[in-house]
Ligand SMILES: Nc1ncnc2c1ncn2[C@@H]1O[C@H](COP(=O)(O)OP(=O)(O)O)[C@@H](O)[C@H]1O
């Protein structure tokens with residue numbers, strides 16, 4: 001087995017272990033974490049001061065983003081949600097979310113805003129992007145679901161384009177891992193917000 005395969009195998013094991021920890025949370029713990037997240041996230045300047053902010057629709061045992069989504073709308077922010085890119089395979093587009101317009105399930109059964117060109121918000125116009133993750137470590141390394149969608153989508157930002165854009169992860173406290181073995185394409189996060197606190201990492205430019 002070559003070293004790249006070995007790294008991918010250990011990442012897959014860690015992914016399963018972290019997902020299991022997330023699934024073990026009780027309904028009451030899930031609920032209180034999703035409500036506490038609203039307070040913790042709203043206290044961060046990157047969220048509080050953002051005029052245009054993208055987050056995502058959570059599913060399964062992920063930290064429920066619905067209360068935060070509502071709080072951002074109530075605060076009068078322009079809120080965006082990711083949509084699978086229609087041409088660039090494995091990439092995401094950010095679309096303005098209009099609560100009046102019903103969401104449509106994509107091929108992964110994740111609700112998305114309907115793909116209308118005027119609703120596409122370019123990265124140059126985004127203040128803050130909140131991303132999902134399965135695990136994070138003390139360096140801000142990120143483990144996702146295994147599709148690499150955010151690594152591809154954030155490659156330009158990681159290379160220094162969109163310097164105005166603040167990227168932060170959202171996660172349950174139990175998603176912190178000791179050490180995440182990284183691959184060349186992985187985009188680390190400058191910060192991760194959990195229910196109880198905001199973690200900021202060394203390579204942070206925030
Ligand atoms: N910037 C990129 N360009 C091309 N392929 C990528 C890029 N980022 C990720 N990938 C591909 O996506 C796959 C999943 O990436 P991985 O980092 O393991 O998933 P995740 O970040 O969701 O945990 C990898 O097999 C990798 O080849």
Ligand SMILES: [Mg+2]
Nearest residue numbers: 144148151186
């Ligand atoms: Mg990755």
